[in-house]
Structures are given as structure tokens and as C-alpha cells.
Amino acid sequence: MSVLNTAQRNAVAELLRVSPVADELGRRFGAAGHELHLVGGSVRDALLGRLGDDLDFCTDARPEQTLEVVRSWADAIWETGREFGTIGLQKNGLRLEITTFRAEAYDGVTRNPVVEYGTSLLDDLERRDFTINAMAVSLPGHVFTDPYGGLDDLSAQLIRTPAAPAQSFGDDPLRMLRAARFASKLQFTVDPAVVTAMRDMAADLERITAERIRDEFTKLLCGADPITGLRLLVDTGLADHFIPEISGLKLEIDEHAQHKDVYEHTLIVVQNAMRLEGDDGPDFVLRMAALLHDIGKPATKAVGRDGRVSFHHHEVVGARMTKQRMKAMKYPKDVTSEVVELVGLHLRFYGYGRGEWTDSAVRRYVTDAGPLLTRLHKLTRSDVTTRNKRKAANLAADYDALEERIARLAAEEDLARVRPDLDGNAIMELLGVPPGPVVGQAWRFLKELRLDHGPLTRDEAEAHLFKWARDNGHLPS
Numbered sequence: 001m002s003v004l005n006t007a008q009r010n011a012v013a014e015l016l017r018v019s020p021v022a023d024e025l026g027r028r029f030g031a032a033g034h035e036l037h038l039v040g041g042s043v044r045d046a047l048l049g050r051l052g053d054d055l056d057f058c059t060d061a062r063p064e065q066t067l068e069v070v071r072s073w074a075d076a077i078w079e080t081g082r083e084f085g086t087i088g089l090q091k092n093g094l095r096l097e098i099t100t101f102r103a104e105a106y107d108g109v110t111r112n113p114v115v116e117y118g119t120s121l122l123d124d125l126e127r128r129d130f131t132i133n134a135m136a137v138s139l140p141g142h143v144f145t146d147p148y149g150g151l152d153d154l155s156a157q158l159i160r161t162p163a164a165p166a167q168s169f170g171d172d173p174l175r176m177l178r179a180a181r182f183a184s185k186l187q188f189t190v191d192p193a194v195v196t197a198m199r200d201m202a203a204d205l206e207r208i209t210a211e212r213i214r215d216e217f218t219k220l221l222c223g224a225d226p227i228t229g230l231r232l233l234v235d236t237g238l239a240d241h242f243i244p245e246i247s248g249l250k251l252e253i254d255e256h257a258q259h260k261d262v263y264e265h266t267l268i269v270v271q272n273a274m275r276l277e278g279d280d281g282p283d284f285v286l287r288m289a290a291l292l293h294d295i296g297k298p299a300t301k302a303v304g305r306d307g308r309v310s311f312h313h314h315e316v317v318g319a320r321m322t323k324q325r326m327k328a329m330k331y332p333k334d335v336t337s338e339v340v341e342l343v344g345l346h347l348r349f350y351g352y353g354r355g356e357w358t359d360s361a362v363r364r365y366v367t368d369a370g371p372l373l374t375r376l377h378k379l380t381r382s383d384v385t386t387r388n389k390r391k392a393a394n395l396a397a398d399y400d401a402l403e404e405r406i407a408r409l410a411a412e413e414d415l416a417r418v419r420p421d422l423d424g425n426a427i428m429e430l431l432g433v434p435p436g437p438v439v440g441q442a443w444r445f446l447k448e449l450r451l452d453h454g455p456l457t458r459d460e461a462e463a464h465l466f467k468w469a470r471d472n473g474h475l476p477s
Contacts, residue, residue: 021091022055025070026139032069034061036098037121037136037145044132047154048186057098058124058136062117063087066098085117102127122147126162129175130182134162157188165197173204177216180232184223195236202237213242214329221291222282226274227267230291234263245295245325262297265385269293272382285335286375289342290382292322319344341372342379349380349399360452362405367451377403409454422446422461430462431469438474 022038029036038046039058045051059066063079066087070077074089074096081088085100101118118124121136122145128134131150137143148162159182161168161175169176176198179190190198205213220229230246233239239246249263273290277283296318297311304310322343326336348365357365369376377399384395427442428434445468446461456464469475 019094021094021096022057023140025057025073025091025096026141028069028073029059029061030140032061032065034059034065034069035121036139038139039124039136040128040133043135043137044150044154047135047151053093054095054097057096057139058101058121059098060101060119061098062100066100070098121145127171128162129168129172129178131160131162132158132182132188157186158191159183159186159188159194160191161194165191165194166201169197169201169204173201174208174212174216176201176205176236176238177208177213177220177233180229180236180238181216181220181223183232184220184226184229187225187228190232195232198232198236198238202241205238205241210242210328210330214331217243217329218284221287222284226287227271230267230270242329243325245292245321248298249294262294266291266294268385269379269382272385273378276378276382283375285338285342286378288326288339289346289375289379292318292325292339293343293346293379293383294318295321295325295343315344315347338372338375341369342375345369345372345376346379346383349402357402357405359405359409359454362402362409363451363454365402366406366410373406422458422465427465430465431474433474441472442468442474 026036036057036059038055040056042051042054042056061069063082063085067077067079070087070089074091076090078088081097081099085102086097087099088095088097090096101120101124102116118127125134125136125145125147131148131153133150134146134148135150136145138145149160153160159179179194179198182188183190220226220233223229230239233243234247234250237247246263246266249266250261270287270290273283273286274281277286294311294314296314296316299317299321300311300314302310302312319340323336323340326339331339345368348368366373381396381399384392386392386395422430424435424439424443427439427446431438431442433439442465446465449461449464450456466475
């Protein structure tokens with residue numbers, strides 16, 4: 001980015017001129033005897049030309065006073081952040097958050113911030129995480145305030161703290177993770193002094209709740225450049241305190257048992273997966289599966305008599321480790337389940353060979369993947385990082401062939417909804433049994449039959465069902 005010129009410096013004022021909501025709100029606060037400033041990420045994003053529909057403001061008004069100002073003006077109001085000094089509202093399609101000047105700090109023991117109201121704009125800006133987030137524009141006067149050189153750092157694409165890094169991170173250790181997150185989101189460089197403090201104070205992250213860490217990490221992984229953020233987490237030791245499996249991928253490469261660097265391979269897989277997201281990205285589930293797909297390798301590494309390195313069943317071990325880690329990070333069960341499933345399935349394709357799979361095996365591949373099939377396609381293709389162009393081309397061709405077979409079978413058999421040829425009601429009627437275990441067993445038998453042989457006619461399905469029932473003692477011989 002070149003040095004910001006006068007036109008760019010006026011970007012915020014111009015934005016406010018064409019967006020009357022902010023100035024109108026400022027006038028209401030002024031009439032009530034209070035200050036109002038556009039602040040933080042909103043100013044940063046406006047200067048970068050990427051401001052969205054969410055605007056952040058700060059004020060000397062207390063939450064109850066803010067409510068008095070906006071109650072008859074806002075389209076909707078929410079008070080979920082009131083205990084932290086924040087009142088949220090909606091006006092003309094914009095989401096606005098108004099926060100009382102404050103100074104957050106940790107006592108060095110508990111995991112939750114102590115919120116104290118500040119007395120001035122400068123006090124409020126000093127407590128913010130980074131200089132690029134410590135700028136403000138007054139409303140409606142449009143006076144630009146930048147006491148810590150945020151504009152210069154924005155121009156230099158630099159992430160730096162307003163106060164000394166140790167003080168900033170001592171107030172809120174989560175800011176160390178936020179530094180890596182902003183490096184990912186904005187593709188900026190983290191100041192060397194900040195990196196040093198991150199390394200020295202990494203253990204302080206233990207004071208932060210799993211939920212807050214999870215939310216920052218999710219944003220990091222979904223950023224424009226997560227690889228830079230991930231490297232920062234590993235290099236500073238921050239990752240060791242909440243996702244140590246990533247650092248654990250740095251396997252020692254034996255002198256006589258060469259194998260590719262699993263850590264570097266993993267970062268490439270994440271990059272590959274991002275390229276396959278298309279216009280629907282970022283896809284957290286796909287990126288997380290790419291990041292964790294090989295975490296079972298360190299525990300399964302073995303060197304054979306021929307000197308070759310193997311990682312037998314690392315996908316099974318990795319799926320179990322993924323479940324444990326995502327549970328510890330408090331991810332929702334449905335998200336965890338999807339990532340675990342992808343990790344467990346990511347090697348399945350390598351049994352396909354040159355097309356030796358039967359149609360039955362293809363059906364099982366599709367059925368096991370279920371709604372994750374498209375993501376599994378992307379993860380499997382992303383996992384090919386070999387520098388051997390011929391090998392890479394062969395693997396790509398093999399997977400092309402598999403996808404073509406899946407498409408053909410899907411057209412013929414509706415693979416997306418593989419079900420037994422007889423439903424539960426038909427099973428009960430034919431066998432004369434009530435709802436219960438026998439119906440479930442018969443249903444599973446018919447589904448396996450469907451996977452092995454494809455669609456059956458009604459007569460064929462009934463014949464198989466009766467034979468199964470007789471063989472298992474559910475009908476007289």
C-alpha cells in the first residue's frame with residue numbers, strides 16, 4: 001500500500017457525509033450533552049475502503065444515557081452487551097454498537113476482563129489492542145484523532161500496540177491471538193517487538209476462556225492469509241496452549257528415513273483447500289479439516305525394515321484427536337462432527353487405485369460422506385502436494401475418474417438418497433412384526449444389500465427380506 005494521501009485521509013469524513021445516519025446520531029448525542037465518535041475497526045476499514053454495514057462508536061454517555069438518546073430513534077435495540085458498556089441498535093439497515101469510554105484490564109488471575117468506564121476519548125483509545133484500531137472520528141464534527149500513529153501503521157501495513165506490547169498483552173492476553181488474526185485478515189506484518197512479547201507471554205493465554213480463544217482462532221483460519229497467522233501461532237508458542245497438535249506436526253525427519261515435512265505439507269493443504277472454495281468461501285469446516293487431517297501422524301509414525309516411513313491408520317487416530325481437540329475448544333457438536341468425519345475419510349480415495357473399486361465401493365464412499373461429499377472431494381484433491389508432476393497428474397486423473405463414476409451412478413440410482421428398497425412400514429407389514437429391533441435389523445440388512453447391488457425391484461427386495469428373516473429365525477423355515 002502506498003502512503004495514504006489526502007483523499008484517503010478524508011475517506012472517513014466522506015463516508016459519513018454520504019451516510020447521514022452517523023451524523024444524525026452524533027447530533028442527538030450532542031444535544032444531550034455527550035460526545036460520540038466513530039472508532040476502532042470502523043475507522044480502519046473506512047480508510048482501507050472496505051467498511052461494511054456494522055459501525056462502532058464510543059461515547060462518554062453511560063449505557064442508560066445512551067438508551068435515552070436512541071430509544072425513540074432506533075429501529076431496534078438490544079442490550080446483550082450492556083454489562084460491558086455496549087448498547088446495540090439497528091437503523092436504516094445499519095448495525096450500530098455504542099460503547100461507553102472504558103478501560104478493560106485483567107487482574108492476572110481470572111479469565112474475564114474487569115470493565116471500568118473511562119473518562120475521555122484518549123483514555124479509551126489507549127486501551128485498544130492495536131494502533132490501527134486506535135483511531136477515531138468525532139460526530140458530527142468529523143475531527144480525526146490518531147494519537148498512536150495508526151494511520152502511518154496502516155500505510156506501512158504494520159500491526160503494533162498503542163502501549164508497550166507487554167502492557168497491552170498483560171491487560172488482555174487474547175490480544176496476542178488477535179495479532180495473529182489481524183495478520184491473517186489484513187495480510188499485515190506484526191511488529192518485531194510485538195512478536196517478541198507474544199513469544200515471552202504465550203503462557204498467559206491460559207487465562208483466557210476456551211470460547212474467546214475459539215472465536216479468535218475461527219476468524220484467523222477464515223482470514224485472507226491464514227498461513228501467516230498459523231505460522232505466528234506456532235513460532236511464538238501460542239498454539240501450544242490451545243491447539244498443540246499443529247506444532248506437533250513438526251516431525252523430526254530421520255537422516256535415513258526421509259519423508260515429507262508434515263507441518264509444511266499441512267499448510268500447503270490448507271492453501272490448496274482455500275483455492276477450491278470458490279465464491280462460497282471461506283469454508284471453516286473445510287479449512288479446519290485440512291489443518292487437522294494429518295494430526296494423527298506423530299502418534300502413528302513407524303520406520304520399516306526397508307527404511308520407509310509409514311503412518312498406518314493415522315486417519316482413525318487423527319479423527320479421534322480432532323474430536324477431542326474441538327470439544328476442548330468448545331466448538332458446536334455439529335461443526336465438530338463434520339470436521340471429524342472429513343478427517344476420518346480423507347484417505348479413503350487412495351484405495352481407489354486405477355479404478356479397481358466396484359460400484360458397491362463407490363456407493364459406500366458416497367453414502368459414508370453423505371452431505372460432506374463435495375467437501376471431501378476438495379479435501380482429497382488438496383491433499384496432493386507431491387512435487388512429482390507425473391504422480392500428481394495421475395492422482396488427479398484417478399480422482400476425475402472417480403467423480404465421473406459417482407456422477408454416472410448418481411444419475412442412475414439417486415445416490416444422494418440411498419435407502420433400502422423397502423421402508424419400515426413395508427418391513428412390518430411383510431414380516432408381521434411390530435415396531436422394534438427386528439425392523440431396524442431388517443432395514444440395515446436391506447440398506448447393505450442396496451449398497452452392494454444397487455436398486456432392486458420390489459419382488460427382489462421382498463425375496464431377500466424373507467430369506468433374511470427365515471435365516472435369522474424371524475419366520476418359520
